[in-house]
Amino acid sequence: MKSRETLIRLKRFQVDERRRHVVQIESMIADFERMASDLDREILTEQERAGIDDPGHFAYPTYAKAAMTRRDNLRRSADELRAQLDDARAQLGEAFEELKKVEILEERDQERERLVEAAREQVELDRIGAQLRHA
Numbered sequence: 001m002k003s004r005e006t007l008i009r010l011k012r013f014q015v016d017e018r019r020r021h022v023v024q025i026e027s028m029i030a031d032f033e034r035m036a037s038d039l040d041r042e043i044l045t046e047q048e049r050a051g052i053d054d055p056g057h058f059a060y061p062t063y064a065k066a067a068m069t070r071r072d073n074l075r076r077s078a079d080e081l082r083a084q085l086d087d088a089r090a091q092l093g094e095a096f097e098e099l100k101k102v103e104i105l106e107e108r109d110q111e112r113e114r115l116v117e118a119a120r121e122q123v124e125l126d127r128i129g130a131q132l133r134h135a
Helices: 002-050 062-134
Strands: none
Touching (some): 002 062
């Protein structure tokens, strides 16, 4: 039984680690999206300030071009993280299923032990009852 308890602790640890990983990736995606939105606003502000909104124009603000590149990179990174997030969620699901299997086995073993103990107690009570009838 001791090894099963250790296995359950290990499986719970794995579930917790995978859950933390999912949360970390979700947080990074949210940060990248927020930064990209901030850059969108900065690009618009810079375009309005310069009065030019065509990136191909020779006088288009350099800062706006750089911000567009950075924004696009952030969005690309967020998309790549979404693929990682799908994998991390799948791994979390697998780890959770493994934990549940081990917990179910442990519950079955405990129920079996309770039934054996109840049967022992019943045998003992029957023995005591038989002794009292014969006395």
